Amino acid sequence: MKTYKDLAPSLRTIMTPGPVEVDPRVLRAMSYPILGQFDPEFTALMNETMGMLRELFQTQNQWAFPVDGTSRSGLEAVLVSIIEPGDRVLVPVYGRFGNLFIEIAERCGAEVVMLEQPWGTVFDPEVIVEAIYREKPNVVAMVHGETSTGCLQPFDGIGAACRSVDALLVVDAVATIGGVPVLTDEWLLDAVIGGTQKCLSVPAGMSPITYNERVEAKVLQRKTIERGLREAGSAVSDRRPVASNYFDLGMLQDYWSPKRLNHHTEATSMLYALREGLRLVLEEGLEARFARHRRHEAALVAGLTAMGMALFGDPACKLPVVTCIRIPEGVDGESVRGMLLNHFGIEIASSFGPLKGQIWRIGTMGFSCRESNVLQVLGALEATLLRHGVQVKVGRAVQAALDVYGAEV
Known part of the structure; x- marks a missing residue:
């Protein structure tokens, strides 16, 4: 009789535009x-x-x-x-x-x-x-x-x-x-x-x-x-x-x-x-919740731009809970996503249609929208891009995010 192992899904840091961590x-x-x-x-x-x-x-x-x-x-x-x-x-x-x-x-x-x-x-x-x-x-x-x-x-x-x-x-x-x-x-x-x-x-x-x-x-x-x-x-x-x-x-x-x-x-x-x-x-309060999403978006964007990444889309109409990044020229976007998942346990998203292979999408939504997740994804993305030969501004991303968070020693 065939037996099956107990269900044991891996723990992930999910930073996609959905689903997110529950x-x-x-x-x-x-x-x-x-x-x-x-x-x-x-x-x-x-x-x-x-x-x-x-x-x-x-x-x-x-x-x-x-x-x-x-x-x-x-x-x-x-x-x-x-x-x-x-x-x-x-x-x-x-x-x-x-x-x-x-x-x-x-x-x-x-x-x-x-x-x-x-x-x-x-x-x-x-x-x-x-x-x-x-x-x-x-x-x-x-x-x-x-x-x-x-x-x-x-x-x-x-x-x-x-x-x-x-x-x-x-x-x-x-x-x-x-x-x-x-x-x-x-x-x-x-x-x-x-x-x-x-x-x-x-x-x-x-x-x-x-x-x-x-x-x-x-x-x-x-x-x-x-x-x-x-x-x-x-x-x-x-x-x-x-x-x-x-x-x-x-x-x-x-x-x-x-x-x-x-x-x-x-x-x-x-x-x-x-x-x-x-x-x-409702316990958090709608206005407080909206402000939390904007705060972590600001930290993520600050870190990405400090790293030297180019954002996609008109900033005047940016969706606060999703940040789109242009994949650097010559980089295999799926290889980067695979390394993030396999070595860091972090998932970010690719895109669809005319943007397939052109951008990555990082979600800052709900329970996934928190300081530790933002800092982890910035540090892991920097390390992964370096492994893929991308000339990023080393060490700046996490520091820029910490500046947004007002981190103190």
């Missing part, structure tokens, strides 16, 4: 006893989690709950539930994940209008506002923080423009929620999708979302159509029901409402993890 208190929460999904103790946890998510998203929305699945499940749930075949969807693309919005929208039968911006930059919000008035879309789908390029998109005036043409504004905040301000109500965002595996420092497996009454009205309208189709036994309308059962927001919100209509078996241990992760975020 807070030990979150891992502890995942070990707690399982409760039934309709146990009053568990449904009380569900309600508590919804309240904590409203604080995280800075919203008064009634609906704020997680979709079971990785971040993409939240994106799909929102888009599949609001897009009907033939709807016009405007997608501003400035990196990989804007293209993901396009793929999902096209699968929903949408007519997609794409705006493009060179990777490493973001849109002037006025360009998007003008496109909204010109195209009069049903939906505008945008990425807040692009981990593929390390850029952060401003939203000035975009929400108001969407309201003026009755378009729904859907925002991917997977990379930013819990690390960068996401002002759902103030920016007039209709639906926002987050992720657990980045700044929240929770394992991948849930996608927290929130949406307002404008999205809910669309969801309920489609529920009515679906009920009519079922009762008639044939097509009674040229409108179509939601294509997905699992990702139907109408069914999901019934599950998360006091009705507790059974839709799926809730991922009990993941809800424990999310609830604990949210507790830690």
